[in-house]
Amino acid sequence: xxPRVNLDKEAILKIAADIADRDGLEAVTIATLAKxxxxxxxxxxxxxxxxxxxxxxxxxxxxxxLYNSLINATIGVAGEEAIHCxxxxxxxxxxxxxxxxxxxxxxxxxxxxxxxxxxDKTVELVSRVLGTYKINKExxxxxxxxxxxxxxxFASIEKNGGFGLPVDTxxxxxxxxxxxLLGIQKYRNTEI
Amino acid sequence: xxPRVNLDKEAILKIAADIADRDGLEAVTIATLAKxxxxxxxxxxxxxxxxxxxxxxxxxxxxxxLYNSLINATIGVAGEEAIHCxxxxxxxxxxxxxxxxxxxxxxxxxxxxxxxxxxDKTVELVSRVLGTYKINKExxxxxxxxxxxxxxxFASIEKNGGFGLPVDTxxxxxxxxxxxLLGIQKYRNTEI
DNA sequence: TTGACAAAACTAATATAATTAGTTATTATA
DNA sequence: TATAATAACTAATTATATTAGTTTTGTCAA
Numbered sequence: 001x002x003p004r005v006n007l008d009k010e011a012i013l014k015i016a017a018d019i020a021d022r023d024g025l026e027a028v029t030i031a032t033l034a035k036x037x038x039x040x041x042x043x044x045x046x047x048x049x050x051x052x053x054x055x056x057x058x059x060x061x062x063x064x065x066l067y068n069s070l071i072n073a074t075i076g077v078a079g080e081e082a083i084h085c086x087x088x089x090x091x092x093x094x095x096x097x098x099x100x101x102x103x104x105x106x107x108x109x110x111x112x113x114x115x116x117x118x119x120d121k122t123v124e125l126v127s128r129v130l131g132t133y134k135i136n137k138e139x140x141x142x143x144x145x146x147x148x149x150x151x152x153x154f155a156s157i158e159k160n161g162g163f164g165l166p167v168d169t170x171x172x173x174x175x176x177x178x179x180x181l182l183g184i185q186k187y188r189n190t191e192i
Numbered sequence: 193x194x195p196r197v198n199l200d201k202e203a204i205l206k207i208a209a210d211i212a213d214r215d216g217l218e219a220v221t222i223a224t225l226a227k228x229x230x231x232x233x234x235x236x237x238x239x240x241x242x243x244x245x246x247x248x249x250x251x252x253x254x255x256x257x258l259y260n261s262l263i264n265a266t267i268g269v270a271g272e273e274a275i276h277c278x279x280x281x282x283x284x285x286x287x288x289x290x291x292x293x294x295x296x297x298x299x300x301x302x303x304x305x306x307x308x309x310x311x312d313k314t315v316e317l318v319s320r321v322l323g324t325y326k327i328n329k330e331x332x333x334x335x336x337x338x339x340x341x342x343x344x345x346f347a348s349i350e351k352n353g354g355f356g357l358p359v360d361t362x363x364x365x366x367x368x369x370x371x372x373l374l375g376i377q378k379y380r381n382t383e384i
Numbered sequence: 385t386t387g388a389c390a391a392a393a394c395t396a397a398t399a400t401a402a403t404t405a406g407t408t409a410t411t412a413t414a
Numbered sequence: 415t416a417t418a419a420t421a422a423c424t425a426a427t428t429a430t431a432t433t434a435g436t437t438t439t440g441t442c443a444a
Contacts, residue, residue, distance in 0.1 A: 153345025183375030
């Protein structure tokens, strides 16, 4: 009857991400997604175990996309510049992938162990980019957590229109990272 | 027939917040909320203009609750200590109000101007707490944005189980704020 | 080449949510 | 006490997620 559409998970997730980025994450329903794919709602269950499973996979897909952007932005740069590149790429991703970024950040990592794995890659990348700023193992973890917090918080607040004042947000980002890096330097001097 | 329950917005929002904190924000449906209030779903429309309006009001309610906690935590303290108190109170609120915190942070402030107003109070409080660290007007805005980003990002990532490693998160918070404050100091010295 | 099997589509049906329309009861107040 | 506003109600509609059971299609082995 209907010519088999031949979908794979990856293709479906791409479409789902498109809907999310265009119309918001909550616009990705079984119904809208199925319609975009030219199939009926129940057919989606051949590929995903329901809405929950779809959300998990969207998050993993998004994390990998984000990771790729971040890797790309930090190839061939080092030190302070690398960190700024990283930060800029992170925020750029969030800005251009509203819905997918929501998919990444609105999910509890305990829901599925593959989420943890996908997230760990990026955490490790943060750590590598911070290379020269490290002090010791434990301190490194704190510093990585701090940078992740700053970047996610910035992306999230900006997305929701939380930076209302007419002051350039790009400059705020650069300033925030600069201050943090200066802080690490000073912290290191104090420690020794 | 049914004895008039005599609900007011505030009372309803308290119950809604309870459900959100206990079972997650998505568990706050018209149906569950009405049931908790011993009324039928359509009766809720006498108090709120539907789900969207309820979400807006939950966010405003949450912002005010958060603001009160923050005010409370920063009375009678000054300088660096005040900022640490502020940060700790912020994270404590997020930890003990998972669902309500989601209500605050998952809404676009452009949806309703009262959201902007409620948020501005807290932004101004951040600014006051940062008192001594200010440099100039524009710089102040960047610094406030930075601190807000850090705190929200930290709360959000922690809530989703993003800090997986067995390292104390309280220490990470203190460390992050310390480094930021050190950074501001150093930044200020560089500027002059 | 064919036939069987698995994958992936389908239809039909159910449960739950949000919402609207129209009605009834209760409360405050004129 | 009568009335008007408020806030509850029932009934009905639409949309969503999901399940059960069926049909189609493509692949691969005999």
